[in-house]
Amino acid sequence: MSALAFLQSWCxxxxxxxxxxxxxxxxxxxxxxxxxxxxxxxxxxxDRSGSRGGGAYRE
Known part of the structure; x- marks a missing residue:
């Protein structure tokens, strides 16, 4: 599976x-x-933030 196909599937x-x-x-x-x-x-x-709807920003 290509990276783009994986990203499409995951999204x-x-x-x-x-x-x-x-x-x-x-x-x-x-x-x-x-x-x-x-x-x-x-x-x-x-989501590893431990809360729903408030994930930490990571770049």
């Missing part, structure tokens, strides 16, 4: 008509060749 599993509007993620380009992917992990299986 699809988190979408519940609320998460993607409240948290979600962004993809942007960098000044040098590359991409930045930011995803708020709150209310996902990867």
């Amino acid at each position: 699809s599993s988190c979408c519940d008509d609320g998460w993607e509007h409240t948290y979600g993620g962004t993809i942007s380009t960098l000044d040098n060749p590359g991409w930045r992917l930011k995803i708020d992990l709150a209310d996902t299986p990867l």
Whole structure:
């Protein structure tokens, strides 16, 4: 499975008509060749904050 296919599958599993509007993620380009992917992990299986809806920001 490619990284993009994995990301699509994972994001699809988190979408519940609320998460993607409240948290979600962004993809942007960098000044040098590359991409930045930011995803708020709150209310996902990867949320390690110990609270619902208040995940810590990690970059």
